[in-house]
Amino acid sequence: MSLRNLVVLTGAGISAESGISTFRDQQGLWEKHSIEEVATPEAFARDPEKVLNFYNQRRAQLRQRKIKPNPAHKALASFEKKWLAKGGQFLLISQNVDNLHVRAGSQRLVNMHGQLMSALCPRSGRALPWQGDLTQEHLCECCDPPQLLRPDIVWFGEVPYHLEACYQALEAADLFISIGTSGQVYPAAGFMQLAQQVGAQTVEINLEKTSDTFEQGYYGPASQEVPRFFKQLLA
Template sequence: MRFNNIVVLTGAGISAESGIKTFRDSNGLWENHQIEDVATPEGYQRNPALVHQFYNQRRAQLLDPKLKPNSAHQALAQFELQHKSKGGRFLLITQNVDNLHQRAGSESLITMHGQLQKVKCPVTGKNLSWLKDLTAADLCHCCKNPQPLRPDIVWFGEMPYLMDDCVDALMQADLFISTGTSGQVYPAAGFVKIAAESGAHTVELNMEATRGDFAEGYYGPAAKIVPAYLSKLS
């Protein structure tokens, strides 16, 4: 086994081939909305109804029977199973808030930006599964004075989930793979540096090169290059 401890970071590009749009369009909009209006705590405070509507639409998309994990999601799940069966260690960190990695069978998974199919109490942080529309009338059951539930999504200005666990894994990895992500949004953009400085081999699998600090790079559609690269490691 050339690499024992593998960490993979995925971004919106890996789900794009399943029909989920990437985070923002070339004009800087997210599904025709300003990022500041639908992906910040301030936007939520200004217009919670708009934010609920936005995420309700995204959540409903996940229930579309036509939406399925693609071969990149499936290859990662299959590789994890095989690698761990040989005694290897594997962690998948995703910036995506869809459920395609879970549906493909990934188990060692950190959803650092939250999940569309969960909501949380803004006071206690407790979350729960949620498949239907969310409105301001939906309240938590964990506070003495019930609070309006909010999408369990990490917005700009908020700290991603389980960052200490992510950094610990990166510092122990001997292989770091980044796929489907622009490498521009921190803190995930800094993962390659953490891994490389800790001695890991670093690989970018993407539509095109995003930066110059990976040891290797393979470029093309995720559904093609991710399975191809992982097959070389098996």
């Protein structure tokens, strides 16, 4: 097998067809809120109720029956299982905070920006599974005095999760595949350059081209392009 170590990065574009609003979409949830209002530690300190309500709405969306993994999520999970069985290495790095990769069956998964279905103690860093709404009545049980739980989301100005694992995988990568990401949010926006520096092949799968530096590009809906690409790769 000429290719052995694969690293895949996914962004909001892979979940858009499942009905999840994308970060920069003009029709998306973020249009009605500035970053400073709902996506910084300072915003949470200033107006926790507004921030909690914003993420409660996003969490509620994930609980809707119509929101489910699409063929792109399922193709990645299926490919991972088969690729590992062939002796390959695989890491899926997601910028998304939804749970669709997990529900599709992905195992080698890093959620670098956190998870909606999780609450976080801001002092201890302890994360708790969380399905329902978070309110100002929900306090941690690990600190004295108890701390107000916050969404387990990496906000602007904070360090993404599992960066060391991401960089280690990129340093060993033979192939880096970027799916449905704008390439504008760092540090993930720099992953392609890091992969190229170690000699990895680079591929973009997206609705439209975001960069001329990818060696290959496949453009169209993720639910069509992702299954097609990974089926060919496995063959």
